[in-house]
Amino acid sequence: MDKLAKQYVEEFMAGIVAKNPNEPEFHQAVREVAESLAPHIVSDPVLRKMKILERIAEPERVIIFRVPWVNDKGEVEINRGYRVQMNSAIGPYKGGIRFHPSVNLSILKFLAFEQTFKNSLTTLPMGGGKGGSDFNPKGKSDNEVMRFCQSFVTELSRHIGADTDVPAGDIGVGGREIGFMFGQFKRLRDEFTGTFTGKGLDWGGSPLRPEATGYGTCYFAQEMLATRGESFEGKRVCISGSGNVAQFAAKKATELGATVVTLSDSSGFIYDPDGISPEKLDYVMMLKNVYRGRIKEYVERYPSAQYFAGERPWGIKCDIAMPCATQNELNGEQAQALVDNGCFCVAEGANMPSTPEAIAIFQSNKLLYSPGKASNAGGVATSGLEMTQNSMRLKWSREEVDEKLHSIMKNIHEMCVKYGTEEDGYVNYVKGANIGGFMKVANAMLAHGVV
Helix, strand or coil, X not given: CCHHHHXXXXXXXXXXXXXCCCCHHHHHHHHHHHHHHHHHHHCCHHHHHCCHHXXXXXXXEEEEEXXXXXXXXXCEEEEEEEEXXXXXXXXXXXXXXXXXXXXXHHHHHHHHHHHXXXXXXXXXXXXXXXXXXXXXXXXXXXXXXXXXXXXXXXXXXXXXXXXXXXXXXXXXXXXXXXXXXXXXXXHHHCCCCCCCCCCCHHHCCCCCCCCHHHHHHHHHXXXXXXXCCCCCCCCEEEECCXXXXXXXXXXXXXXCCCEEEEEEECCEEEECCCCCCHXXXXXXXXXXXXXXXXXXXXXXXXXXXXXXXXXXXXXXXXXXXXXXXXXXCECHHHHHHHHHCCCXXXXXXXXXXXXXXXXXXXXXCCCEEECHHHHCCHHHHHHHHHHHHHHHCCCCCXXXXXXXXXXHHHHHHHHHHHHHECCCCCECHHHHHHHHHHHHHHHHHHHHCCC
8 A cells, every 4th residue: 555545544443433433343344434435436536526435334324222021020221222323325225234243333333334345245235224222032031022123113213214224133133023013013004015135035025035145155165166166065164153144154164165163152162173074063943043052062962072161163274264253252362273274265255254454464374364244245145036026026046146155245245356356366355345335335325425
């Protein structure tokens, strides 16, 4: 980066930090994009004059609201709800809802900012948004979750709609929560529209939506591997997380010939040197999705595996790493351990799971490394396909959706290669994804004027 571009980044970030104090995750996400785009922006007087990136980094609307509900003991509890409507230049706001104690404005703004570029990369007409609450569904009864979701949507329903803002699931929000929220929305608005995605197949959902983020991450990794004449066949894969994304990433990687050896949750990780076979993965899905248990219970069922409490799996020897848990779960020291152990491909299934230090290590060692906004875009892409099916009042087959998902991930990879290939031939997927996602949004904003 030349001097002028560096000066632009520092001046731009000084303004972001001053206007958004105490929001480190948001600062981190914006800086990563700004550093990729700075050379492009400083060379284009129109982009600079019209302050396109400055406008993208300012949410169009932020909604914060009280969510009161009654627990099973008859006690009143109060949580805080959010919806960040970041950018609608290319379509209605689109992005998940997260229920987790860590949820705050900084995290949701970073997610909504990333979502804007991710949705643009899919080529589907979707803007960027994100929402959630500091409510923790763990340990709550179905009735408590239902009452919370109904209270949450009673306020949120004023601000969303099929052509305005279409939420989906995220951490802590699966099929159960989407069902409760959709039911309350339908009740309040007296309409059956595709306002939520991730719906059940019997009431407007799309085939393959639960699998889409994990499958899409593997499809993107396939394309990366192919640039070096490699594939999943015979490779050892470390995956973090054990929720929806991790489960289906493990399933698809195994189908493609890899051996998945780790999964994790917030308490620690399991390492199975024999590999997490389809039968073992079925057990994990039952454990996590039905019984809502902890990953450490895996070693009780399969004693040849090991459980490492309070640790993450990045010290285990592997060829491919797929962080599929949460933001900033993979730091510089862990990235170096992956490199030292021979890992040559990192495909992010979560949003911003690698710290800036980790990314620098991956890129300096010329690893195949893809940011989440590119490699985990399969989830929102299939949400977009669900929106299309809802609008058309029809349902495609699993095979049709899978074919479209595979095509979208291949197209995103091609865009990253187009904008991210450096002089020495190394593909900087971070730069490619940021520039590729930015251009479509920027062109739309220029066409719309100062709004």
